[in-house]
Amino acid sequence: MRLKRLELTNFRNYANLELSFDHSLTIFTGENAQGKTNILEAIFLLSLAKSHRTNHDQEMIRWSNTEAMIKGEVETKHYTFPLELQLNKKGKIAKFNHLEQAKLSHFIGKLNVILFAPEDxxxxxxxxxxxxxxxxxxxxxxxxxxxxxxxxxxxxxxxxxxxxxxxxxxxxxxxxxxxxxxxxxxxxxxxxxxxxxxxxxxxxxxxxxxxxxxxxxxxxxxxxxxxxxxxxxxxxxxxxxxxxxxxxxxxxxxxxxxxxxxxxxxxxxxxxxxxxxxxxxxxxxxxxxxxxxxxxxxxxxxxxxxxxEYPILLLDDVLSELDDQRQHILMSYIESKVQTFLTTASISGLKLAELKQAKIYHVKKGTISEP
Ligand SMILES: Nc1ncnc2c1ncn2[C@@H]1O[C@H](COP(=O)(O)OP(=O)(O)O)[C@@H](O)[C@H]1O
Ligand SMILES: [Mg+2]
Known part of the structure; x- marks a missing residue:
């Protein structure tokens, strides 16, 4: 499956962000504490309705706001569907195909992700x-x-x-x-x-x-x-x-x-x-x-x-932790069949032939630019 679009509103340090993804490999680069992991966290939330790094949903609402919204569009072999997760002071509202899901378990797993983060x-x-x-x-x-x-x-x-x-x-x-x-x-x-x-x-x-x-x-x-x-x-x-x-x-x-x-x-x-x-x-x-x-x-x-369906792979700051050979095996393993989102402080730490085909974004203080 593929994540085709991501839209964030008042999520973490993003007031508003809209991205479309056409590439197999998308790289977010930038200094520390700029908002790279926040993007992967948002994608993870669309999959599990829960963050991988906090149990307190409110923490993810942008400071001095009352609600956060994450929207995504997912494409599978058979169909394309929207996912929406709203976090507010009372809790969260999860929508699949624009319909609110009374049970979160009916929302979870529509988008499948594998996350590989430093905690792992x-x-x-x-x-x-x-x-x-x-x-x-x-x-x-x-x-x-x-x-x-x-x-x-x-x-x-x-x-x-x-x-x-x-x-x-x-x-x-x-x-x-x-x-x-x-x-x-x-x-x-x-x-x-x-x-x-x-x-x-x-x-x-x-x-x-x-x-x-x-x-x-x-x-x-x-x-x-x-x-x-x-x-x-x-x-x-x-x-x-x-x-x-x-x-x-x-x-x-x-x-x-x-x-x-x-x-x-x-x-x-x-x-x-x-x-x-x-x-x-x-x-x-x-x-x-x-x-x-x-x-x-x-x-x-x-x-x-x-x-x-192949899940989406989220690699948070871990690739540079692997030696060249392991980086190479990882990338050749996923080839183009697994859509991958990767964060790294510096691209120069990555020894990848795949970089040529990657879409690279630069993240700074909750805004994103193309270098
Ligand atoms: N609820 C929030 N509202 C606004 N900013 C936030 C919120 N939560 C975290 N941040 C900011 O997000 C940044 C951390 O983003 P993160 O994606 O973890 O950084 P990195 O680029 O190192 O992966 C920090 O600057 C932090 O202050
Ligand atoms: Mg990070």
Missing amino acids: LQLIKGSPALRRRFLDVELGQSHPVYLNELLDYNRILKQRNTYLKQFGQQSNFDAIYFEVLTEQLIEKAVNIIKYRLNFVEQLVKLAQPVHHRLSNQSDQLQINYKSSSSRLDYTQLDTLTDQLMQLFKHSQKREKDLGNTLYGPHRDDLEFILNDKSAQLYGSQGQQRTIILSLKLAEIDLMYQLTS
Whole structure:
């Protein structure tokens, strides 16, 4: 798919911006803090109705304004459609084909993006929350149902935790109510875990050959979706509900003491293994980068398998972090089939033959010019 047009009104430091995209590769260059990432953030928002760098939508409304508007026009193999996201003081309004979508999940994933940002370089060694987020972002776009399951899960989890905190130690603890909450939680947990396991399995298959090539045939990559307890065996999916029931029963006393739900997909993790050793523990910085790049490239293929459309690739300041060979492999991988938006402080850091065919914009204080 392609993003044909982008229009921003009072979004971040853009009072008004209108761009049309005819090129496969669009580059935004300029000094720090001028508004390069803001543009990628806006495109990301059209895909997920949520920013990749803040949970507070209001932050994105241009200072001393009351609403921000992002409009885009997306072209797929079969049709062209407009997307609109308005952020205001009360919340957000998402429109697909000019029609307001009552559920955000009906808006999310109409435009598919893969974002590769500096934060992603923490994916291997950073906190497990980053790795779960990685799964959630990708799954959410390709399977909107997954997002609903996740929202339900988080809502029940919050209720359950609140209840544990309030009543865990008290005599009026309502065991039956608590059991109902636990059963509801487990039902959602099982669905989420199955989605994630399936996704990781597909992703690994695609990432392994890319990784092999990127590491000059030397490293063998394995990725595992890891459960939050050694008492859970994710290879035995038909008994997963029972396993979780048992685990929750077993840990109820501790949960009451701690006032927290101790197990479930909100505590699961991804594990990266290079040549049978943990990449989290032993991977060099170069090896970590290679894994992350392989993942991103595999995601592109997976998205294509799932939707028959290539997603849009957003590369925020990361290309210059890769050496020439990896830059070259990345660009040859996406060729012209993947529309790419790239930000960089200086073009001279990019050793790309593709630069010749790129559209280059210069960004300065929320205005854009062609050099
Ligand atoms: N809500 C907002 N209103 C106006 N300006 C904003 C808002 N949020 C961020 N900015 C400005 O946007 C700029 C940062 O933009 P960003 O795209 O992250 O920069 P970079 O070019 O380094 O990627 C900063 O100058 C910041 O002050
Ligand atoms: Mg930036």
